[in-house]
Amino acid sequence: MLQKSEFFKPIDKSEQDSEFIAMEPHSFWHDVWDRFRSNRRALIGLIVLLLIVLLAVLGPFFSPYPYDGMGTEVNRGPSGTHWFGTDALGRDLFTRVLYGIRISLFVGFVSTLINCVIGVLYGGVAGYVGGRTDAAMMRFVDVLYAVPSLLYIILLMMLFGANVGSIMVGMCVSGWVGIARLMRTQVISLKGREYVLAAYTEGAGPARILFKHMFSNAMSPILVQATLAIPQAIFQEAFLSFIGMGISAPQASLGTLAQDARMYMAIYPHQMICPIVMICIIIFALNFISEGLSEALDPTNSR
Amino acid sequence: MLKYIVKRLAMGVVTMFFLITITFWLTRLMPGSPFATDNISPSVLAALEANYGLDKPIDQQFVIYLQSLLQGNLGVSYTRTGVTVNDLIAQGFPVTLKLGLISFAIALVIGTVIGIWMSTTKSSAVKGWLITGSTLFISIPGFVLAIVLLMVFGQGLKVLPVLFDGSFLSYIMPVLALAVYPIAQISRLVHASYTEAMNQDYVVMARAKGLGKRRIQLLHILKNAMLPLITVCGPMIAFQITGSFVVESIFTIPGIGEEFVNSVNSRDYTVIMGLTIFLGGVIIITNLLSDLACALVDPRIKLDKAS
Numbered sequence: 301m302l303q304k305s306e307f308f309k310p311i312d313k314s315e316q317d318s319e320f321i322a323m324e325p326h327s328f329w330h331d332v333w334d335r336f337r338s339n340r341r342a343l344i345g346l347i348v349l350l351l352i353v354l355l356a357v358l359g360p361f362f363s364p365y366p367y368d369g370m371g372t373e374v375n376r377g378p379s380g381t382h383w384f385g386t387d388a389l390g391r392d393l394f395t396r397v398l399y400g401i402r403i404s405l406f407v408g409f410v411s412t413l414i415n416c417v418i419g420v421l422y423g424g425v426a427g428y429v430g431g432r433t434d435a436a437m438m439r440f441v442d443v444l445y446a447v448p449s450l451l452y453i454i455l456l457m458m459l460f461g462a463n464v465g466s467i468m469v470g471m472c473v474s475g476w477v478g479i480a481r482l483m484r485t486q487v488i489s490l491k492g493r494e495y496v497l498a499a500y501t502e503g504a505g506p507a508r509i510l511f512k513h514m515f516s517n518a519m520s521p522i523l524v525q526a527t528l529a530i531p532q533a534i535f536q537e538a539f540l541s542f543i544g545m546g547i548s549a550p551q552a553s554l555g556t557l558a559q560d561a562r563m564y565m566a567i568y569p570h571q572m573i574c575p576i577v578m579i580c581i582i583i584f585a586l587n588f589i590s591e592g593l594s595e596a597l598d599p600t601n602s603r
Numbered sequence: 604m605l606k607y608i609v610k611r612l613a614m615g616v617v618t619m620f621f622l623i624t625i626t627f628w629l630t631r632l633m634p635g636s637p638f639a640t641d642n643i644s645p646s647v648l649a650a651l652e653a654n655y656g657l658d659k660p661i662d663q664q665f666v667i668y669l670q671s672l673l674q675g676n677l678g679v680s681y682t683r684t685g686v687t688v689n690d691l692i693a694q695g696f697p698v699t700l701k702l703g704l705i706s707f708a709i710a711l712v713i714g715t716v717i718g719i720w721m722s723t724t725k726s727s728a729v730k731g732w733l734i735t736g737s738t739l740f741i742s743i744p745g746f747v748l749a750i751v752l753l754m755v756f757g758q759g760l761k762v763l764p765v766l767f768d769g770s771f772l773s774y775i776m777p778v779l780a781l782a783v784y785p786i787a788q789i790s791r792l793v794h795a796s797y798t799e800a801m802n803q804d805y806v807v808m809a810r811a812k813g814l815g816k817r818r819i820q821l822l823h824i825l826k827n828a829m830l831p832l833i834t835v836c837g838p839m840i841a842f843q844i845t846g847s848f849v850v851e852s853i854f855t856i857p858g859i860g861e862e863f864v865n866s867v868n869s870r871d872y873t874v875i876m877g878l879t880i881f882l883g884g885v886i887i888i889t890n891l892l893s894d895l896a897c898a899l900v901d902p903r904i905k906l907d908k909a910s
Contacts, residue, residue: 341735341738439614442614442618443614443617443618443621446614446615446618446887446890447618447621447622447625447883447887448841448844448845448882448883448886450845451622451626451879451882451883452622452625452626452629452879454867454875454879455625455626455629455630455875455879456629458633458867458870458872458875459629459632459633531742535744538744538746539744539745539746539845539848539849542746542849543848543849543852543864543867543868544864544867544868545867558746558747558750562750565750565753565754565758566758569754572750572754576747576750576751579744579747580742580743580744580747583742583743583744584738584739584742586742587738587741587742588738591738
């Protein structure tokens with residue numbers, strides 16, 4: 301009787317699957333990218349920056365004028381042949397702006413990269429070793445932090461001459477200090493985590509624990525700090541060039557171009573407007589990216 | 604508390620010494636004698652160097668320099684005879700200080716108001732524009748702003764004087780150029796700390812007690828939200844000083860910043876050295892004061908900072 305099939309119905313399998321999570325497993329960076337993408341300001345910043353980088357890298361190859369090529373057409377306004385006009389020596393301003401962007405971006409990115417490497421190493425070691433070593437290392441950092449960097453960057457520039465190299469040296473003397481402090485606090489707070497202990501019991505050396513396990517967990521705040529440091533470095537370079545301490549002729553950064561145009565500002569305002577608008581756009585884009593990145597990396601910190 | 608203050612003061616002294624040492628050695632490493640020009644005879648050069656004490660061994664020069672610094676003597680200009688760095692500071696610093704304080708006070712008031720507006724507005728559109736605006740103004744370097752102001756109001760519309768003459772109208776552009784960045788920065792800072800303070804239990808409590816909206820905003824929230832501002836006052840002053848370099852040279856204001864830029868361009872090493880030490884000292888002292896003020900206002904700080 302009970303074996304009669306009409307008393308039994310097969311279980312509806314679909315109910316079993318109702319708690320199945322259909323979303324694909326996302327990696328951390330995938331999530332970050334999704335959050336970053338949903339931030340309109342940050343996305344616009346990224347696109348603008350990529351366009352500018354593309355322009356600065358590829359532009360000069362298509363430009364018919366060399367950046368230091370002088371001509372007889374002096375102080376021309378913007379036209380079809382010279383998009384941004386020419387300067388007092390007849391050099392094509394558009395080409396010079398493109399090279400200026402190259403230098404500004406190069407200074408910003410490379411100095412930040414160097415600072416990050418030094419800062420992570422220094423802060424990581426100080427936090428990991430701890431004790432007296434840490435105290436001594438951090439005192440040194442405190443001293444460097446308190447001395448206004450711009451003042452001795454100017455002195456270094458006078459000593460080594462006005463070129464990209466000496467600007468980099470100047471910015472890297474103390475630029476790593478912020479990153480080092482951040483890395484140190486991160487390492488100290490990560491020290492007691494279970495996975496660190498697990499790595500230790502498995503026989504991982506200090507270098508592996510520090511740079512593989514701890515660094516990958518400390519990366520978010522450091523990345524945010526780094527994206528903030530890039531526009532600051534560009535800012536500083538433009539500032540130094542503007543007060544006459546920057547890249548020397550015939551090379552020119554955006555700041556130098558603005559400085560050159562200062563004399564003729566009243567007569568040929570376009571020579572001033574082109575480079576300074578470009579500086580603003582770059583810093584603007586970078587600031588938006590860093591804002592978006594800090595929200596994407598740490599959603600609890602959304603503003 | 605006393606221990607923290609003593610420690611912090613000792614740090615300040617060490618930092619100052621570090622700054623002086625670096626500045627001295629970097630300046631001495633600069634190539635060439637400060638008096639070397641094409642048409643100078645070796646004997647005159649030697650006499651000049653002896654006159655300024657440059658013939659002595661360099662470590663002895665350093666000791667002499669330190670001694671004169673302790674007496675408050677920052678050195679003499681090598682390119683302009685008879686001009687001492689102290690004179691330049693006495694002439695230029697009051698002007699710079701006045702400009703810096705006016706713009707900083709304006710930035711503090713406007714920045715705080717905008718910051719509160721950002722946090723209390725119910726409209727997300729307004730908030731979005733305010734945040735975009737603050738990012739925009741943080742992205743504009745001071746010299747760019749100064750130039751744009753000069754082009755638009757000075758040369759274009761001709762409503763404000765291009766040259767600085769100390770009148771009220773001539774103050775407007777430099778003050779604006781110096782104040783915009785701190786306004787943006789302060790407003791973001793106030794926004795962050797105000798939003799945090801807004802959600803604290805004591806605010807809910809105050810509201811539950813039936814206190815007025817303004818009273819809660821000013822007395823309960825703002826008072827606590829202002830704390831982080833004290834910490835940034837030091838760096839802000841440093842920013843105002845470096846900002847004054849360009850703003851003063853663009854608007855030809857006879858301040859210490861313009862003096863610095865001029866001496867950089869004329870390679871007047873001793874003036875650069877003296878001004879660097881003076882400005883660095885001002886920045887170090889303001890940082891020190893803002894840290895101490897912070898520790899006094901908020902006793903929690905010394906515990907984790909002194910470690």
